[in-house]
Amino acid sequence: MGETASLLVEVFFHTIGFWWVIIPTIFLGLIVGGIPGFSAANTIIILMPLTLAMDVETGIVFMVTLYCAARMGAGIPAILVNIPGTAGAAATPLDGYPMAKAGKGQQALSISFVASCIGGLLTTLIALATMPLLARVGFYMHSVEMIVVMLFGISLIASIAAQDMVKGLIAGFLGLMIGSIGTDVVYATPRGTMGFLELYDGVPLIPALVGLFAVSEAFLIIEKRVIISEDAEPKSPNWHDTFEGVQIALSRWWHIVWTSLIGLVIGVIPGAGASIASFVAYQQSRTYSKTPEKYGTGHPEGLIAPESANNGVTSGTLVPLLVLGIPGGATAAIMLVVMQFHGVGFGPSLFQRQPEVGYGMFMAMAVAYLFMFFTILPLSRYMSHVTTVPTIYLAPLIISFTLVGGFVPREYMFDMYLALAFGVLGYIARRTGYHVAAILIGVILGPLLERYFLLALKKSGGDITVLFSSTLGNILWIALAISLLLPVWFERRRKRQATEVPAE
């Protein structure tokens, strides 16, 4: 124990010595994370010749920092211009963008940075301390349990639909139907592809994401002069707003803690990812909030939840990689390839053979989050300028960026047309009062739910009772039922109290 502690301290200070790699990489990560379609994973692939040429330590610090910074960077356009750069940031604009529109972009960015840094740093330290335990989570969370986790996220549709149940549910079901396009996961039978080979693997997420949110938003903002509401108080960037955002986030420190833990636990499950974690965290945050009606209107807690959770996932994905040799996500898979090139063998014996590599990855993450806190926070006052740029310049820029973003992951022209089609769908939905977030939840989580459902059925030979066959699964079913019923009970109690007050 004493040896491990001294090794950790040694690795920590050694990692700080790599500041010359960390700081430029943070800015690179922010840029690639902020551009839709780009991510840490494809940037590491593009820069692979460079990464392979680095020594092991520099390579680890570079990849881990890029991973964390890109995750945080994806939240910036999501907040300022309603463009989530990745599926992991898809829940961020739900409350982040309304804040920006209300002239609180600077506060929203600060809240997002603080939640991301604290959430990321905290979960990194927890993961480091409880690695052997956390690695066991994947041994219990199989397809049956994951079905319930998906339902936690999908139940958000019902919450969003609360204002107009029929329209909300129609939007949610439309999303689920769009999500079912593509070949089925068992026998690869094509469904609803309309003859397009490009849809065989399902509707690509980035074009759907940028189309529904950003392109439709560009169509809408063109009708206004600037993004920021006309009635919002015009302000020049100032430190006060930045610190106000920090203070709002810090005063909700407990919220950051528990939503980042949701991210950590989901992150350690191989195959699960930031999109699931951010929606589940948002849904849980709303369920147990005293003011659920404020969610979706620019509520700080609605911004903290997804941002803390998706940074919790970042630390979580390292656990199965280091302890079991299984990469938890796409970026971790590429890290595995690069590290194997350097002769690092992941798996149970890594911490016996090369403990400095195992601990080094977590320390690199912790140091990266520390550096990010101080380097990114001051930028929020300049970044929020975007919301005051006239829309005649901003809207074409958004459309160009998002179409390029739609193109990048697969490099198909088809995906650009698809982003435009989703943009039109999003525009019509907004104009007619259908919630695009409900459609998007269906598109993102629907295929995952279907995948786990079909796998569970295939394993059980088609026996539907398999859904209630595991103890942990049953506990999760009960938790799901409670989290669906609680808001109804809270609402009734509120109404009862409201009617009682005038009587007094």
Add this chain to the structure above:
Amino acid sequence: MTRLDRRAFLRTTAAAGAVTLAAPGIARAAGYPERNINVIIPTREGGGADRNFRAFAEVWKTKLGTDFEPGFFPGASGRVGYEVYMGKNEPDAYSLIFGNMGPEVLNWAMQAPESFSVEDYFYFGRVDVDPGCLFVGAESKLQTMDDIVAAGKERVLNVGTSRMAHPASIGLLALGEVTGAQFNLIPLSGGKNTVAGAVTGEVDFSVLTSGTVIAAGDAVKTLLVFGENRVGDGLDNAPSMNEVYGTDLPEMLSSRAFAIHKKAADDYPDRFQILQDSFKATFEDPALLDAYVELGGTPEYLSYGGVEECAAFMQAMLELGAKYKPLLTGA
């Protein structure tokens, strides 16, 4: 003065005639290649095919005197790339496809698309052979093949595979036939998830291309190889299926190879000959092994194969695909 020798005269005349007759072909081939060669890769950039391609192309371009331009067309288990190659690329020997013969031919056998036929292209240059294998998680209760066969006779075992139409899946079905054990294939979508399935106990064990299993290190234990174990300890010295069960199953390989339009080979035999010769010369250059290892390839899997070897493997995949189609498609 030199006297004209009758025999020399006849020899010279015959040689001149042969040169004259072959001239158009030589003239055409002499100018080949005049530009870069496009290579369609039906998988994602940064994947195993990309790395193998880059390693091979780095050396091949020095033999051929021109560069290769890769184009990545992932999707539909490789079908998008083949559709693009067969439907949109000119059959002029300036366009090749670098595919994975095992799963991609099997995929065609399962889907039988009307848009192109497997008769319209053929593989002529095999780069590597990576046999499928059977492995368990380090903490699995099933630690030997005897454990697996005994358990498979008592209950249906769930077996992870990256996708149904995969050579390793066929290896498993053949194993079930020979041992009488019952297996239920569970497609876990990709190598990473297939390894995770076996390690975390989502499935009883998994079958997969061995390169990915080697990368998983000591989190898994390999028990059987559906082909030759070329890496020994890297796959826990697991024996081959034919050796243990006396079967004569062809190697169930993930095997990357270059293919060309049949029409291009027919219309431009000289160009095709240059491609074949330079491909073979690449294998004889020690620089290839260095480039292959440098980009993370398993050196033991680097293996030359020409038209005949590729055709034999493709035929075996088509026959096995037809045999097991009902089990792999649920039809």
